Amino acid sequence: MRRASGGIIVWLTGLSGAGKSTLAAAVRDVLAQDHAVEVLDGDEIRAHLSRELGFSRQDRETNVRRIGFIARLLARHGVIVIAAAISPYASTRDEVRAIARAEGTEFVEVFVSAALSTLIDRDVKGLYRRALAGQVKHFTGISDPYEPPLGPEVTVCTDHESIQESTAKILKALADRRVAISVELTG
Numbered sequence: 001m002r003r004a005s006g007g008i009i010v011w012l013t014g015l016s017g018a019g020k021s022t023l024a025a026a027v028r029d030v031l032a033q034d035h036a037v038e039v040l041d042g043d044e045i046r047a048h049l050s051r052e053l054g055f056s057r058q059d060r061e062t063n064v065r066r067i068g069f070i071a072r073l074l075a076r077h078g079v080i081v082i083a084a085a086i087s088p089y090a091s092t093r094d095e096v097r098a099i100a101r102a103e104g105t106e107f108v109e110v111f112v113s114a115a116l117s118t119l120i121d122r123d124v125k126g127l128y129r130r131a132l133a134g135q136v137k138h139f140t141g142i143s144d145p146y147e148p149p150l151g152p153e154v155t156v157c158t159d160h161e162s163i164q165e166s167t168a169k170i171l172k173a174l175a176d177r178r179v180a181i182s183v184e185l186t187g
């Protein structure tokens with residue numbers, strides 16, 4: 001195994017509206033005070049690097065592999081990378097984890113969990129309403145599969161935790177794994 005760079009990949013997976021982007025930004029804002037941090041957000045990656053991809057299993061896997069590839073490049077140079085993408089297939093997430101670990105990069109999977117009923121109520125992007133009306137094909141959790149992680153390093157339950165509580169859980173898990181990260185776990 002290569003010498004660890006000090007970089008780390010924090011991989012947030014969960015259904016649309018579960019809170020991946022919200023928590024990625026919150027964790028970044030804390031860590032960015034004294035670390036190099038990048039967020040790879042699924043929406044941004046699809047807008048810039050995966051424009052040609054759709055939502056078939058194959059295209060979703062390609063998208064996740066691309067995010068994993070960039071994440072590894074950055075983490076290799078000591079960056080804390082926070083990936084926030086639905087990434088519905090366990091095997092693809094595990095593949096990214098295995099490659100990262102083989103390169104000496106720590107990989108922390110965070111399951112951002114919330115009941116479907118909560119997500120339908122939130123409907124941050126108005127997509128659940130359309131998916132339930134049958135207007136969106138391949139919508140994860142409604143008309144496309146989501147495979148929850150079996151052994152995530154962290155699980156946050158955003159239907160009954162505040163953003164601050166979920167953020168603190170993630171920061172704590174990072175602090176436990178990486179001596180270099182010393183963060184204020186308050187607020």
Ligand SMILES: Nc1ncnc2c1ncn2[C@@H]1O[C@H](COP(=O)(O)OP(=O)(O)OP(=O)(O)O)[C@@H](O)[C@H]1O
Nearest residue numbers: 015016017018019020021022124158161162163166
């Ligand atoms: N504990 C929590 N953690 C994160 N978000 C929370 C929490 N509690 C409530 N929320 C709310 O849930 C919503 C999460 O939306 P967000 O856009 O972050 O989801 P997402 O997982 O990135 O979805 P998508 O996959 O569609 O991009 C926000 O409106 C946020 O304020």
Ligand SMILES: [Mg+2]
Nearest residue numbers: 020021043084
């Ligand atoms: Mg998002």
